[in-house]
Amino acid sequence: MISVMASELFKLRKKIRAWLGPLLIMILVLIAFPLSIDISQYDLNKFYFSIIVISLLVISFLATETMFVEDFEDGTLEQIYLQERDFYKLALAKVLIYVLLIGVPMSLIGSLFSFANGVDASQLPQIFITLIFSTLLLFNLFAFGAALSINKGAMLGVLATLPLALPVIILLGRAIRAVQFGNGFYEIMALMIGAGLLVAALVPLVISITLRTHLE
Amino acid sequence: MQLITANNISYTINDQKLFHGLSFSLDHGSALHIQGGNGSGKSTLIRILLGISTPTKGEIKYMQPNLVLSYLGHQNAIKSYLTPLENLELIFPKAQFDNAYSWFKKLNLIGVQDETTANLSFGQQKKLALIRILANDSDVIILDEPFVGLDQATRDLLAEYLKLRVSKGASLALTSHIEPGFNCHALVLNGGAA
Numbered sequence: 001m002i003s004v005m006a007s008e009l010f011k012l013r014k015k016i017r018a019w020l021g022p023l024l025i026m027i028l029v030l031i032a033f034p035l036s037i038d039i040s041q042y043d044l045n046k047f048y049f050s051i052i053v054i055s056l057l058v059i060s061f062l063a064t065e066t067m068f069v070e071d072f073e074d075g076t077l078e079q080i081y082l083q084e085r086d087f088y089k090l091a092l093a094k095v096l097i098y099v100l101l102i103g104v105p106m107s108l109i110g111s112l113f114s115f116a117n118g119v120d121a122s123q124l125p126q127i128f129i130t131l132i133f134s135t136l137l138l139f140n141l142f143a144f145g146a147a148l149s150i151n152k153g154a155m156l157g158v159l160a161t162l163p164l165a166l167p168v169i170i171l172l173g174r175a176i177r178a179v180q181f182g183n184g185f186y187e188i189m190a191l192m193i194g195a196g197l198l199v200a201a202l203v204p205l206v207i208s209i210t211l212r213t214h215l216e
Numbered sequence: 217m218q219l220i221t222a223n224n225i226s227y228t229i230n231d232q233k234l235f236h237g238l239s240f241s242l243d244h245g246s247a248l249h250i251q252g253g254n255g256s257g258k259s260t261l262i263r264i265l266l267g268i269s270t271p272t273k274g275e276i277k278y279m280q281p282n283l284v285l286s287y288l289g290h291q292n293a294i295k296s297y298l299t300p301l302e303n304l305e306l307i308f309p310k311a312q313f314d315n316a317y318s319w320f321k322k323l324n325l326i327g328v329q330d331e332t333t334a335n336l337s338f339g340q341q342k343k344l345a346l347i348r349i350l351a352n353d354s355d356v357i358i359l360d361e362p363f364v365g366l367d368q369a370t371r372d373l374l375a376e377y378l379k380l381r382v383s384k385g386a387s388l389a390l391t392s393h394i395e396p397g398f399n400c401h402a403l404v405l406n407g408g409a410a
Contacts (some may be wrong), residue, residue, distance in 0.1 A: 082286075
Protein backbone atom coordinates (compact mmCIF):
# COMPACT_ATOMS: atom_id res chain seq x y z
CA MET A 1 0.00 0.00 0.00
CA ILE A 2 2.86 2.36 0.87
CA SER A 3 4.52 1.76 -2.50
CA VAL A 4 1.23 2.46 -4.31
CA MET A 5 0.84 5.69 -2.35
CA ALA A 6 4.43 6.66 -3.08
CA SER A 7 3.87 6.06 -6.81
CA GLU A 8 0.65 8.09 -6.82
CA LEU A 9 2.33 10.92 -4.91
CA PHE A 10 5.23 10.89 -7.36
CA LYS A 11 2.89 11.01 -10.37
CA LEU A 12 0.65 13.76 -9.00
CA ARG A 13 3.63 15.85 -7.88
CA LYS A 14 4.93 15.76 -11.44
CA LYS A 15 1.57 16.85 -12.88
CA ILE A 16 1.81 20.40 -11.59
CA ARG A 17 -1.27 21.55 -13.50
CA ALA A 18 -3.39 18.84 -11.89
CA TRP A 19 -2.79 19.99 -8.31
CA LEU A 20 -1.79 23.64 -8.63
CA GLY A 21 -4.59 24.51 -11.07
CA PRO A 22 -7.48 23.77 -8.67
CA LEU A 23 -5.73 25.64 -5.83
CA LEU A 24 -5.17 28.73 -7.98
CA ILE A 25 -8.78 28.65 -9.20
CA MET A 26 -10.00 28.45 -5.60
CA ILE A 27 -7.87 31.46 -4.61
CA LEU A 28 -9.10 33.34 -7.67
CA VAL A 29 -12.76 32.64 -6.85
CA LEU A 30 -12.36 33.63 -3.22
CA ILE A 31 -10.62 36.88 -4.16
CA ALA A 32 -12.76 37.71 -7.17
CA PHE A 33 -16.14 37.23 -5.54
CA PRO A 34 -15.95 40.08 -2.99
CA LEU A 35 -14.48 42.34 -5.66
CA SER A 36 -17.33 41.66 -8.03
CA ILE A 37 -20.14 42.87 -5.79
CA ASP A 38 -20.71 46.14 -4.01
CA ILE A 39 -21.35 45.04 -0.44
CA SER A 40 -20.31 46.07 3.06
CA GLN A 41 -17.76 43.99 4.99
CA TYR A 42 -20.45 43.29 7.59
CA ASP A 43 -22.81 41.77 5.01
CA LEU A 44 -19.97 39.94 3.28
CA ASN A 45 -18.92 38.29 6.55
CA LYS A 46 -22.44 36.90 6.91
CA PHE A 47 -22.38 34.82 3.75
CA TYR A 48 -18.72 34.54 2.77
CA PHE A 49 -18.66 31.00 4.13
CA SER A 50 -21.19 29.99 1.49
CA ILE A 51 -18.71 31.08 -1.16
CA ILE A 52 -15.99 28.98 0.48
CA VAL A 53 -18.31 25.96 0.63
CA ILE A 54 -19.45 26.29 -2.98
CA SER A 55 -15.90 26.81 -4.24
CA LEU A 56 -14.83 23.75 -2.22
CA LEU A 57 -17.56 21.74 -3.93
CA VAL A 58 -16.73 22.92 -7.45
CA ILE A 59 -12.95 22.74 -7.05
CA SER A 60 -13.18 19.24 -5.54
CA PHE A 61 -15.05 18.15 -8.64
CA LEU A 62 -12.53 19.86 -10.93
CA ALA A 63 -9.56 18.33 -9.11
CA THR A 64 -10.85 14.76 -9.31
CA GLU A 65 -12.47 14.88 -12.76
CA THR A 66 -9.60 13.16 -14.58
CA MET A 67 -8.30 11.07 -11.69
CA PHE A 68 -8.38 7.73 -13.54
CA VAL A 69 -8.50 8.80 -17.21
CA GLU A 70 -4.75 8.84 -17.79
CA ASP A 71 -4.20 5.39 -16.22
CA PHE A 72 -7.10 4.03 -18.26
CA GLU A 73 -5.92 5.47 -21.56
CA ASP A 74 -2.22 4.60 -21.29
CA GLY A 75 -2.80 0.98 -20.19
CA THR A 76 -1.60 1.40 -16.60
CA LEU A 77 -4.90 0.08 -15.25
CA GLU A 78 -4.37 -3.20 -17.15
CA GLN A 79 -0.90 -3.59 -15.65
CA ILE A 80 -2.19 -2.88 -12.15
CA TYR A 81 -5.02 -5.37 -12.64
CA LEU A 82 -2.53 -8.09 -13.62
CA GLN A 83 -0.62 -7.56 -10.38
CA GLU A 84 -3.41 -6.87 -7.91
CA ARG A 85 -6.53 -8.33 -9.55
CA ASP A 86 -8.54 -5.37 -8.22
CA PHE A 87 -8.19 -1.60 -7.87
CA TYR A 88 -8.99 -1.11 -4.18
CA LYS A 89 -5.46 -0.11 -3.18
CA LEU A 90 -5.10 2.14 -6.21
CA ALA A 91 -8.40 3.95 -5.56
CA LEU A 92 -7.68 4.33 -1.85
CA ALA A 93 -4.13 5.58 -2.49
CA LYS A 94 -5.23 7.99 -5.24
CA VAL A 95 -7.96 9.59 -3.12
CA LEU A 96 -5.70 9.93 -0.08
CA ILE A 97 -2.90 11.48 -2.13
CA TYR A 98 -5.33 13.89 -3.81
CA VAL A 99 -6.66 14.88 -0.38
CA LEU A 100 -3.09 15.35 0.86
CA LEU A 101 -1.82 17.35 -2.10
CA ILE A 102 -4.98 19.26 -3.05
CA GLY A 103 -7.58 18.83 -0.28
CA VAL A 104 -5.36 19.92 2.61
CA PRO A 105 -4.08 23.09 0.85
CA MET A 106 -7.68 23.83 -0.22
CA SER A 107 -8.78 23.54 3.39
CA LEU A 108 -5.94 25.81 4.47
CA ILE A 109 -6.87 28.39 1.83
CA GLY A 110 -10.53 28.18 2.88
CA SER A 111 -9.59 28.64 6.54
CA LEU A 112 -7.32 31.62 5.82
CA PHE A 113 -9.95 33.33 3.69
CA SER A 114 -12.58 32.76 6.38
CA PHE A 115 -10.17 34.38 8.86
CA ALA A 116 -9.88 37.37 6.56
CA ASN A 117 -13.65 37.60 6.52
CA GLY A 118 -14.58 37.79 10.14
CA VAL A 119 -13.82 34.40 11.73
CA ASP A 120 -12.00 34.55 15.03
CA ALA A 121 -8.40 33.24 14.98
CA SER A 122 -9.19 30.77 17.76
CA GLN A 123 -11.80 29.13 15.52
CA LEU A 124 -9.37 28.51 12.67
CA PRO A 125 -8.34 24.96 13.72
CA GLN A 126 -12.00 23.94 13.89
CA ILE A 127 -12.72 25.42 10.47
CA PHE A 128 -9.61 23.75 9.05
CA ILE A 129 -10.54 20.29 10.37
CA THR A 130 -14.13 20.70 9.15
CA LEU A 131 -12.93 21.60 5.66
CA ILE A 132 -10.44 18.69 5.58
CA PHE A 133 -13.10 16.11 6.38
CA SER A 134 -15.43 17.74 3.86
CA THR A 135 -12.79 17.41 1.16
CA LEU A 136 -12.19 13.78 2.18
CA LEU A 137 -15.92 13.10 1.66
CA LEU A 138 -16.19 15.13 -1.54
CA PHE A 139 -13.02 13.70 -3.11
CA ASN A 140 -14.26 10.17 -2.48
CA LEU A 141 -17.67 10.89 -4.01
CA PHE A 142 -16.24 12.69 -7.02
CA ALA A 143 -13.58 10.01 -7.48
CA PHE A 144 -16.45 7.56 -7.83
CA GLY A 145 -18.00 9.90 -10.41
CA ALA A 146 -14.65 10.09 -12.23
CA ALA A 147 -14.41 6.30 -12.30
CA LEU A 148 -17.98 6.03 -13.51
CA SER A 149 -17.47 8.41 -16.42
CA ILE A 150 -13.92 7.40 -17.29
CA ASN A 151 -14.64 6.98 -21.01
CA LYS A 152 -17.99 8.72 -21.27
CA GLY A 153 -17.20 12.38 -20.55
CA ALA A 154 -17.61 14.08 -17.21
CA MET A 155 -21.36 14.74 -17.27
CA LEU A 156 -22.36 11.24 -16.17
CA GLY A 157 -20.08 11.56 -13.16
CA VAL A 158 -21.53 14.96 -12.24
CA LEU A 159 -25.11 13.76 -12.55
CA ALA A 160 -24.43 10.63 -10.51
CA THR A 161 -22.43 12.18 -7.70
CA LEU A 162 -23.76 15.70 -7.25
CA PRO A 163 -26.86 14.51 -5.35
CA LEU A 164 -24.55 12.52 -3.08
CA ALA A 165 -22.46 15.64 -2.43
CA LEU A 166 -25.45 17.68 -1.21
CA PRO A 167 -25.62 16.01 2.25
CA VAL A 168 -21.90 16.79 2.65
CA ILE A 169 -22.58 20.44 1.87
CA ILE A 170 -25.47 20.52 4.36
CA LEU A 171 -23.27 18.90 7.01
CA LEU A 172 -20.45 21.34 6.28
CA GLY A 173 -22.86 24.27 6.59
CA ARG A 174 -24.07 22.95 9.95
CA ALA A 175 -20.50 22.46 11.17
CA ILE A 176 -19.56 26.01 10.23
CA ARG A 177 -22.63 27.44 11.93
CA ALA A 178 -21.71 25.37 14.99
CA VAL A 179 -18.21 26.88 14.94
CA GLN A 180 -19.59 30.40 14.57
CA PHE A 181 -22.12 30.05 17.38
CA GLY A 182 -20.00 27.74 19.57
CA ASN A 183 -22.77 25.18 19.85
CA GLY A 184 -22.75 21.45 18.99
CA PHE A 185 -19.53 21.49 16.96
CA TYR A 186 -18.12 18.25 18.39
CA GLU A 187 -21.33 16.29 17.71
CA ILE A 188 -21.29 17.33 14.06
CA MET A 189 -17.56 16.66 13.79
CA ALA A 190 -18.06 13.16 15.23
CA LEU A 191 -20.66 12.54 12.54
CA MET A 192 -18.39 13.98 9.87
CA ILE A 193 -15.34 11.96 10.95
CA GLY A 194 -17.41 8.77 11.14
CA ALA A 195 -18.90 9.38 7.71
CA GLY A 196 -15.50 10.36 6.35
CA LEU A 197 -13.79 7.19 7.53
CA LEU A 198 -16.66 4.97 6.38
CA VAL A 199 -16.76 6.59 2.95
CA ALA A 200 -12.95 6.52 2.65
CA ALA A 201 -12.97 2.78 3.34
CA LEU A 202 -15.99 1.77 1.24
CA VAL A 203 -15.98 4.05 -1.80
CA PRO A 204 -12.65 2.64 -3.10
CA LEU A 205 -14.40 -0.75 -3.21
CA VAL A 206 -17.13 0.68 -5.43
CA ILE A 207 -14.53 2.50 -7.53
CA SER A 208 -12.60 -0.76 -7.90
CA ILE A 209 -15.66 -2.58 -9.24
CA THR A 210 -16.47 0.34 -11.55
CA LEU A 211 -12.95 0.42 -13.01
CA ARG A 212 -12.99 -3.35 -13.44
CA THR A 213 -16.23 -3.05 -15.43
CA HIS A 214 -14.72 -0.37 -17.68
CA LEU A 215 -11.63 -2.49 -18.29
CA GLU A 216 -13.73 -5.43 -19.45
CA MET B 217 3.33 -28.83 -17.93
CA GLN B 218 0.31 -26.67 -18.57
CA LEU B 219 0.29 -23.15 -17.09
CA ILE B 220 -2.92 -21.76 -18.58
CA THR B 221 -5.68 -23.72 -20.31
CA ALA B 222 -8.56 -22.46 -22.39
CA ASN B 223 -11.52 -24.81 -22.51
CA ASN B 224 -14.00 -24.38 -25.32
CA ILE B 225 -14.00 -20.58 -25.13
CA SER B 226 -16.15 -18.36 -27.32
CA TYR B 227 -16.49 -14.62 -27.56
CA THR B 228 -19.40 -12.75 -29.07
CA ILE B 229 -19.69 -9.00 -29.42
CA ASN B 230 -22.77 -7.24 -30.82
CA ASP B 231 -24.17 -10.60 -32.00
CA GLN B 232 -20.98 -11.20 -33.98
CA LYS B 233 -18.96 -14.27 -33.07
CA LEU B 234 -15.26 -13.37 -32.92
CA PHE B 235 -14.32 -16.99 -32.22
CA HIS B 236 -15.96 -20.01 -30.72
CA GLY B 237 -15.06 -23.39 -29.31
CA LEU B 238 -11.37 -22.59 -28.84
CA SER B 239 -9.41 -25.02 -26.68
CA PHE B 240 -5.67 -24.76 -26.18
CA SER B 241 -3.08 -24.48 -23.45
CA LEU B 242 -0.03 -22.36 -22.70
CA ASP B 243 2.63 -24.83 -21.66
CA HIS B 244 5.86 -24.56 -19.75
CA GLY B 245 8.63 -23.76 -22.26
CA SER B 246 6.43 -23.27 -25.29
CA ALA B 247 5.36 -20.37 -27.50
CA LEU B 248 1.97 -19.74 -29.07
CA HIS B 249 1.60 -17.39 -32.04
CA ILE B 250 -2.00 -16.19 -32.33
CA GLN B 251 -2.67 -15.27 -35.94
CA GLY B 252 -5.56 -13.78 -37.86
CA GLY B 253 -6.69 -10.76 -39.81
CA ASN B 254 -7.72 -7.41 -38.42
CA GLY B 255 -10.76 -7.74 -36.18
CA SER B 256 -10.46 -11.52 -35.89
CA GLY B 257 -10.27 -11.28 -32.08
CA LYS B 258 -6.53 -11.69 -31.40
CA SER B 259 -6.35 -8.87 -28.88
CA THR B 260 -9.61 -9.98 -27.29
CA LEU B 261 -8.22 -13.50 -26.89
CA ILE B 262 -5.09 -12.03 -25.27
CA ARG B 263 -7.24 -10.05 -22.83
CA ILE B 264 -9.21 -13.20 -22.05
CA LEU B 265 -5.98 -15.09 -21.36
CA LEU B 266 -4.94 -12.33 -18.99
CA GLY B 267 -8.26 -12.47 -17.17
CA ILE B 268 -9.10 -8.87 -18.12
CA SER B 269 -12.04 -9.85 -20.34
CA THR B 270 -14.42 -12.73 -19.72
CA PRO B 271 -15.28 -15.21 -22.50
CA THR B 272 -18.92 -15.43 -23.50
CA LYS B 273 -18.68 -19.20 -23.08
CA GLY B 274 -16.04 -21.57 -21.77
CA GLU B 275 -13.36 -20.95 -19.17
CA ILE B 276 -9.74 -20.04 -18.65
CA LYS B 277 -7.89 -21.94 -15.94
CA TYR B 278 -4.62 -20.91 -14.33
CA MET B 279 -3.02 -24.21 -13.42
CA GLN B 280 -0.60 -22.78 -10.86
CA PRO B 281 -1.40 -20.41 -8.02
CA ASN B 282 0.49 -17.11 -8.02
CA LEU B 283 1.41 -17.38 -11.67
CA VAL B 284 3.51 -14.31 -12.60
CA LEU B 285 2.32 -12.77 -15.87
CA SER B 286 3.96 -10.00 -17.81
CA TYR B 287 2.09 -8.28 -20.58
CA LEU B 288 2.52 -5.56 -23.14
CA GLY B 289 -0.43 -4.57 -25.27
CA HIS B 290 -1.22 -1.79 -27.69
CA GLN B 291 -0.91 0.75 -24.89
CA ASN B 292 2.59 1.21 -23.51
CA ALA B 293 1.59 1.93 -19.89
CA ILE B 294 4.23 4.63 -19.58
CA LYS B 295 3.71 8.20 -18.44
CA SER B 296 4.31 10.78 -21.13
CA TYR B 297 5.04 13.61 -18.67
CA LEU B 298 7.84 11.72 -16.90
CA THR B 299 11.36 11.08 -18.15
CA PRO B 300 12.20 7.51 -19.24
CA LEU B 301 14.22 6.98 -16.06
CA GLU B 302 11.35 8.21 -13.89
CA ASN B 303 9.08 5.77 -15.71
CA LEU B 304 11.46 2.94 -14.86
CA GLU B 305 11.53 4.04 -11.22
CA LEU B 306 7.74 3.94 -11.23
CA ILE B 307 7.53 0.47 -12.80
CA PHE B 308 10.35 -1.37 -11.04
CA PRO B 309 11.06 -1.78 -7.35
CA LYS B 310 14.58 -0.86 -6.25
CA ALA B 311 15.76 -4.48 -6.31
CA GLN B 312 14.90 -4.80 -10.03
CA PHE B 313 15.95 -1.33 -11.12
CA ASP B 314 19.56 -2.17 -11.99
CA ASN B 315 18.44 -4.96 -14.30
CA ALA B 316 15.89 -2.61 -15.92
CA TYR B 317 18.59 0.05 -16.33
CA SER B 318 20.94 -2.43 -18.02
CA TRP B 319 18.19 -3.11 -20.59
CA PHE B 320 17.68 0.64 -20.90
CA LYS B 321 21.35 0.95 -21.92
CA LYS B 322 21.19 -2.10 -24.17
CA LEU B 323 18.25 -0.53 -26.05
CA ASN B 324 20.25 2.66 -26.67
CA LEU B 325 17.95 4.88 -24.65
CA ILE B 326 20.74 6.49 -22.61
CA GLY B 327 20.82 9.53 -24.90
CA VAL B 328 17.21 10.38 -24.13
CA GLN B 329 17.13 9.54 -20.43
CA ASP B 330 16.48 13.15 -19.36
CA GLU B 331 13.94 13.95 -22.08
CA THR B 332 10.24 13.98 -21.35
CA THR B 333 8.82 10.67 -22.62
CA ALA B 334 6.27 12.55 -24.75
CA ASN B 335 9.20 13.88 -26.82
CA LEU B 336 10.49 10.40 -27.63
CA SER B 337 9.73 8.78 -30.98
CA PHE B 338 7.11 6.00 -31.20
CA GLY B 339 9.85 3.38 -31.44
CA GLN B 340 11.75 4.75 -28.44
CA GLN B 341 8.56 4.75 -26.38
CA LYS B 342 7.92 1.16 -27.43
CA LYS B 343 11.47 0.20 -26.40
CA LEU B 344 10.95 1.82 -23.01
CA ALA B 345 7.67 -0.08 -22.58
CA LEU B 346 9.37 -3.35 -23.57
CA ILE B 347 11.74 -3.08 -20.61
CA ARG B 348 8.73 -4.05 -18.48
CA ILE B 349 8.91 -7.44 -20.22
CA LEU B 350 12.67 -7.73 -20.64
CA ALA B 351 13.59 -7.03 -17.02
CA ASN B 352 10.82 -9.15 -15.56
CA ASP B 353 11.39 -12.78 -14.69
CA SER B 354 7.79 -13.90 -15.24
CA ASP B 355 6.34 -17.40 -15.79
CA VAL B 356 4.10 -16.30 -18.65
CA ILE B 357 4.82 -13.56 -21.20
CA ILE B 358 1.87 -12.26 -23.21
CA LEU B 359 2.48 -9.76 -25.99
CA ASP B 360 0.16 -8.02 -28.41
CA GLU B 361 2.05 -6.96 -31.58
CA PRO B 362 5.39 -6.51 -29.80
CA PHE B 363 7.46 -5.93 -32.96
CA VAL B 364 5.44 -3.00 -34.32
CA GLY B 365 7.44 0.25 -34.39
CA LEU B 366 10.78 -1.37 -33.59
CA ASP B 367 13.88 -1.16 -35.78
CA GLN B 368 15.37 -4.42 -37.11
CA ALA B 369 18.13 -4.57 -34.48
CA THR B 370 15.63 -4.27 -31.61
CA ARG B 371 13.30 -6.80 -33.26
CA ASP B 372 16.18 -9.26 -33.42
CA LEU B 373 17.14 -8.53 -29.82
CA LEU B 374 13.56 -9.08 -28.65
CA ALA B 375 13.17 -12.27 -30.68
CA GLU B 376 16.44 -13.63 -29.22
CA TYR B 377 15.32 -12.74 -25.72
CA LEU B 378 11.92 -14.42 -26.14
CA LYS B 379 13.53 -17.50 -27.63
CA LEU B 380 15.92 -17.71 -24.68
CA ARG B 381 13.15 -17.26 -22.12
CA VAL B 382 11.03 -19.97 -23.75
CA SER B 383 14.03 -22.32 -23.82
CA LYS B 384 14.44 -21.67 -20.09
CA GLY B 385 10.84 -22.69 -19.40
CA ALA B 386 8.75 -19.54 -19.71
CA SER B 387 5.48 -19.70 -21.59
CA LEU B 388 4.86 -17.18 -24.35
CA ALA B 389 1.71 -16.12 -26.20
CA LEU B 390 1.92 -13.38 -28.77
CA THR B 391 0.02 -11.85 -31.63
CA SER B 392 2.13 -10.49 -34.45
CA HIS B 393 1.76 -9.72 -38.12
CA ILE B 394 5.55 -9.87 -38.28
CA GLU B 395 7.07 -13.37 -38.10
CA PRO B 396 8.62 -13.80 -34.65
CA GLY B 397 11.64 -15.66 -36.04
CA PHE B 398 11.55 -18.65 -33.73
CA ASN B 399 9.44 -21.78 -33.42
CA CYS B 400 5.91 -21.20 -32.21
CA HIS B 401 2.70 -23.19 -32.23
CA ALA B 402 0.20 -21.38 -34.41
CA LEU B 403 -3.36 -20.60 -33.44
CA VAL B 404 -5.24 -19.09 -36.36
CA LEU B 405 -8.41 -17.11 -35.74
CA ASN B 406 -10.59 -16.96 -38.74
CA GLY B 407 -13.82 -15.08 -38.09
CA GLY B 408 -15.73 -17.40 -35.79
CA ALA B 409 -13.84 -20.59 -36.52
CA ALA B 410 -10.31 -21.50 -35.48
